[in-house]
Amino acid sequence: MTDSPSSPSEAFSILLELQQHDTTIDQLRHRSRTLAERAELEEVHSRLRELRRRFDEVRARHSVVSESLKELAGQVDAAKLRKADIERRLYGGSVTSARDLQAMDGEVHHLVQHVDELEERQLELMEQLDPLDAEIDEIDDELDVLDKSASELRERIEDAEVTIEAEITVESSSRENAAARLPPDLLTHYETIRARLGGVGAARLVGNTCGGCHLALPAVEVDRIRKAPADSLITCDQCGRILVR
Numbered sequence: 001m002t003d004s005p006s007s008p009s010e011a012f013s014i015l016l017e018l019q020q021h022d023t024t025i026d027q028l029r030h031r032s033r034t035l036a037e038r039a040e041l042e043e044v045h046s047r048l049r050e051l052r053r054r055f056d057e058v059r060a061r062h063s064v065v066s067e068s069l070k071e072l073a074g075q076v077d078a079a080k081l082r083k084a085d086i087e088r089r090l091y092g093g094s095v096t097s098a099r100d101l102q103a104m105d106g107e108v109h110h111l112v113q114h115v116d117e118l119e120e121r122q123l124e125l126m127e128q129l130d131p132l133d134a135e136i137d138e139i140d141d142e143l144d145v146l147d148k149s150a151s152e153l154r155e156r157i158e159d160a161e162v163t164i165e166a167e168i169t170v171e172s173s174s175r176e177n178a179a180a181r182l183p184p185d186l187l188t189h190y191e192t193i194r195a196r197l198g199g200v201g202a203a204r205l206v207g208n209t210c211g212g213c214h215l216a217l218p219a220v221e222v223d224r225i226r227k228a229p230a231d232s233l234i235t236c237d238q239c240g241r242i243l244v245r
Contacts, residue, residue, distance in 0.1 A: 009230050012202075012244040014181050015190060018201045025168055026199045032164045041153040046220070055139045062132045076118045083111040120124035124215050179185050193241055202242040205234075213239035 022134055089103045179187055195200030203212030208222045215238040217225075225234050225245065234243045 011182060011186060012028050012242075013204045014178055015186065015242065016204060018162055018175060018178040018182065018187075018190070019194075019200065021171050021178060022074060022194065022199065022201075024176065025171045028164050028168050028171065030180050032161055035157055035160055037153045037157045037160065041150060041157065044146050044150045044153065048143065048150065051139055051143055055136070055143070058135050058139065061226035062129065065125050065128050065132065069129075070127070072118050075117055076122070079111050079115045079118065083108055083115070084135070086111070166209060186233070190242060194234075199241065200241060202244060203236070204220065205245050209240045210236040210238055210241065210243060212236060214241075227229065 040051075052226060066101060084107060086108050088103050088109065093106065095101055100229070182190075190201040192201075197212070200212050203210055205211065205217075206224065208219065209216050215236075217237065222239055225243065235241060236243050
């Protein structure tokens with residue numbers, strides 16, 4: 001069972017101890033939220049998103065060119081088969097009409113020209129594929145590097161979180177011990193003020209300055225505080241925090 005404070009001044013000293021634990025816990029949580037590795041990881045994720053978008057675009061262009069090549073290859077094969085079939089008939093002796101032979105010869109020459117045009121377009125498309133292949137390989141390499149960086153950053157964040165969480169656990173235990181030694185009404189009042197004023201519910205009066213809002217109190221107010229009974233609950237008239245003399 002935890003001992004209660006033996007005097008009002010001791011209670012207020014414990015209150016400052018409690019505030020210090022709360023401040024430390026808040027700082028540790030802030031440190032966890034603002035780890036430099038988190039910002040680095042977000043930058044890596046942003047770069048990964050951009051690279052994947054680029055990768056999809058390049059792959060789409062590559063797919064279009066590849067499909068065009070496939071279609072051209074089919075057209076070339078069909079034209080060559082048609083040419084071979086005509087040449088077979090042209091030189092096979094089954095066709096004897098001069099007019100038909102002339103027409104067939106003309107079609108063969110047309111097919112030869114058509115195949116040449118198709119193959120030239122194939123070469124142009126293949127030349128387009130080379131830089132696309134190179135860009136895909138380059139993006140792949142960069143994605144691998146960034147994926148590795150992201151993995152390393154996540155590990156560092158996890159390690160830091162474990163360390164910080166261990167410190168928070170220690171501080172929370174000490175905080176609970178301090179809170180248990182305070183009168184319930186004083187603790188409740190402190191918690192209410194702390195929740196309303198950004199985590200600081202009690203501060204020491206240093207000279208004529210509130211350690212919570214760092215504003216100077218009027219001399220008359222400071223004199224009144226100095227003369228108040230030791231068990232008086234004094235609050236800063238500037239910010240409302242509990243003042244410990």
